Amino acid sequence: MKSHFLDINDLNSNELENLIDKALDLKGKNKISNILQGKFLGLIFEKSSTRTRISFEVGMNQLGGKASFLSVQDLQLGRGETIEDTSKVISSMVDGxxxxxxxHQTQLDFSNHSSVPVINGLSNKSHPCQILADLLTYYEEKGSIKGKKIAWCGDFNNVCYSYAQAADLLDFEFWVACPEEFSPEDALDFNNVNLTTSIQEAVEDSDLVTTDVWVSMGDENDASKREQAFKDYQVNEDMLDKAKSDAIFLHCLPAIRGQEISENLLTDSRSRVYRQAENRLHAQKALLVELIS
Incomplete structure (x- = not known):
């Protein structure tokens, strides 16, 4: 495994599946251990966070280490100190x-000057930590995802991009239902991505259906345009009925009920969304053990 985790394809397929296995193993053990005793994790966030922040903080604590959260406003970085200087100094004091x-370029620049592992907790390009949790949730219930059909409904955003990378690594069929104007030109550079403007085509006979908000952080100025463009891409109970009878539904949260999902979909019997959210903790713990133990 590479020293940094900035994208899912920083791993090969064996490394990715081994990481999922490690997460399952850690989830099945006692919460508290001393695997990372004496280790210290720094979290530097330019954007707000619920699941990413708490999963890393709690994960480090459960593994015997410590974590400290720093917003950019708390650092000299917010007053003009260079990324190079900030990275060199902070990485000399922490373990990850x-x-x-x-x-995303900030991640690349920071990691280039860091003497310790850097983990991408989200960028405008990708969200690899989220996909680790999604894959863990699928493997935990269904086993291998190889050859399965996965349907993404909505914006080809950072989470979707990480899914596309994972599809090539783990050899699953990844269908993206998205308005043409929001489909990136490089989407078909992936071997296992199928683009369609039809949500029904994407969802039909799928093993996993997933989505995200129509207006991601940073897209607020285009909210009205996006809500209009994606209004036919809601995942609801009737649409989920078109998937396989044993299909599961995931959502990375936060969710906007009445937009990308129907009002009660999170509590539908096919939803695994709250387990998926919990699995952020277990996936992050596996990643931390792999990178900084």
């Missing part, structure tokens, strides 16, 4: 760093 940044 989690970055949640507006631009």
């Amino acid at each position: 760093l989690v970055l949640r940044t507006i631009e």
